[in-house]
Amino acid sequence: TFVTSTSISGQTMVIDGGMPGSSDGRLPVYADAARNLGAVIAKRGFGLVYGGASVGLMNEVAEGALTEDGEVIGILPEWLESWEVAHRGLTELRIVESMHERKAQMAALADTFVVLPGGIGSLEECFEIWTWSQLSIHQKSIGLLNVDGYYDQLEAFLDHTVNEGFLRSTHRQLLLSESDPQVLLDALLAQTVPSAGKWEQT
Amino acid sequence: TFVTSTSISGQTMVIDGGMPGSSDGRLPVYADAARNLGAVIAKRGFGLVYGGASVGLMNEVAEGALTEDGEVIGILPEWLESWEVAHRGLTELRIVESMHERKAQMAALADTFVVLPGGIGSLEECFEIWTWSQLSIHQKSIGLLNVDGYYDQLEAFLDHTVNEGFLRSTHRQLLLSESDPQVLLDALLAQTVPSAGKWEQT
Numbered sequence: 550t551f552v553t554s555t556s557i558s559g560q561t562m563v564i565d566g567g568m569p570g571s572s573d574g575r576l577p578v579y580a581d582a583a584r585n586l587g588a589v590i591a592k593r594g595f596g597l598v599y600g601g602a603s604v605g606l607m608n609e610v611a612e613g614a615l616t617e618d619g620e621v622i623g624i625l626p627e628w629l630e631s632w633e634v635a636h637r638g639l640t641e642l643r644i645v646e647s648m649h650e651r652k653a654q655m656a657a658l659a660d661t662f663v664v665l666p667g668g669i670g671s672l673e674e675c676f677e678i679w680t681w682s683q684l685s686i687h688q689k690s691i692g693l694l695n696v697d698g699y700y701d702q703l704e705a706f707l708d709h710t711v712n713e714g715f716l717r718s719t720h721r722q723l724l725l726s727e728s729d730p731q732v733l734l735d736a737l738l739a740q741t742v743p744s745a746g747k748w749e750q751t
Numbered sequence: 752t753f754v755t756s757t758s759i760s761g762q763t764m765v766i767d768g769g770m771p772g773s774s775d776g777r778l779p780v781y782a783d784a785a786r787n788l789g790a791v792i793a794k795r796g797f798g799l800v801y802g803g804a805s806v807g808l809m810n811e812v813a814e815g816a817l818t819e820d821g822e823v824i825g826i827l828p829e830w831l832e833s834w835e836v837a838h839r840g841l842t843e844l845r846i847v848e849s850m851h852e853r854k855a856q857m858a859a860l861a862d863t864f865v866v867l868p869g870g871i872g873s874l875e876e877c878f879e880i881w882t883w884s885q886l887s888i889h890q891k892s893i894g895l896l897n898v899d900g901y902y903d904q905l906e907a908f909l910d911h912t913v914n915e916g917f918l919r920s921t922h923r924q925l926l927l928s929e930s931d932p933q934v935l936l937d938a939l940l941a942q943t944v945p946s947a948g949k950w951e952q953t
């Protein structure tokens with residue numbers, strides 16, 4: 550049985566983002582999109598929860614939100630603090646003991662998840678959070694910010710897993726994707742994630 | 752600094768695999784490949800560590816190994832035992848308390864990882880184990896069993912993440928891929944995973 554419910558409280562969002570090589574000529578495209586996303590989140594009245602660093606795309610999102618007077622909470626594990634230079638200008642910075650605790654706090658605070666372009670660390674988090682919604686551990690929406698078609702080939706592969714019988718199309722549809730941050734936010738807000746367990750649906 | 756070492760002891764392997772819909776006409780292609788992989792592993796003198804169920808592709812791998820008198824260890828969380836019917840014909844079946852403990856035991860026992868065609872649960876585990884090698888939490892090889900081009904589009908996407916500056920090509924190369932189980936095993940055995948940390952390499 551699917552129970553329809555809307556879990557967006559309008560308070561917080563989690564953003565995950567990779568750190569492209571600074572020498573990469575494509576960096577500005579992604580940095581601009583990340584900063585724009587942050588601004589859109591703040592203008593819409595959402596708070597932002599993210600990894601707490603002042604480097605990489607996630608920093609751009611934070612800066613975009615702060616520029617629009619958004620509330621931004623950063624959650625940083627202490628062992629990363631020296632490497633991932635903490636962002637000192639946030640509304641709140643929490644230093645936690647482990648990556649596990651960081652992920653748990655970010656997931657608990659967030660009402661919806663946006664995945665920026667990123668590397669395999671971002672993908673692992675995306676698939677973990679998506680798996681949790683498939684398992685009904687939470688009923689929060691999740692979407693890819695598909696900047697300049699970055700995730701097109703991943704999405705083609707995911708469609709293939711459905712065609713080959715490894716993923717139900719109802720689960721495939723839980724992962725949204727939009728190139729425009731405003732459109733993505735609207736889609737995430739409109740999304741209702743079923744609360745039925747994987748086992749019942751299989 | 753990269754330290755060259757071979758971590759394969761020839762004792763154990765972890766297999767992860769999805770559960771395609773039984774009504775799917777493509778199932779036999781994947782089931783045959785999974786069973787063949789199990790047989791190849793046993794004939795080569797490797798043990799097999801897997802999720803312990805008697806359903807899905809992972810069961811096919813176990814059956815393939817058992818047919819060739821291979822040693823097979825299954826690790827099953829107790830809350831899944833009723834659903835994922837435990838395989839009662841294994842060399843050893845361990846019932847553990849959580850998915851976390853299952854993953855930890857499988858990763859500790861294994862010397863190398865093979866990823867079967869699967870859904871988002873398999874992908875999450877693949878990316879997690881791959882991330883661990885990138886972070887030098889282990890130096891174990893990992894490879895996709897690319898049955899009938901199942902993972903081609905994922906690999907195209909991963910190459911794109913390198914081109915766009917989100918993944919170093921040295922890290923990209925840590926994820927092997929072969930369609931033939933024998934060739935994949937040879938490649939996994941030949942693979943040396945660097946022990947340098949992500950931070951030093953970035």
Ligand SMILES: [Mg+2]
Nearest residue numbers: 673677875879
């Ligand atoms: Mg994980």
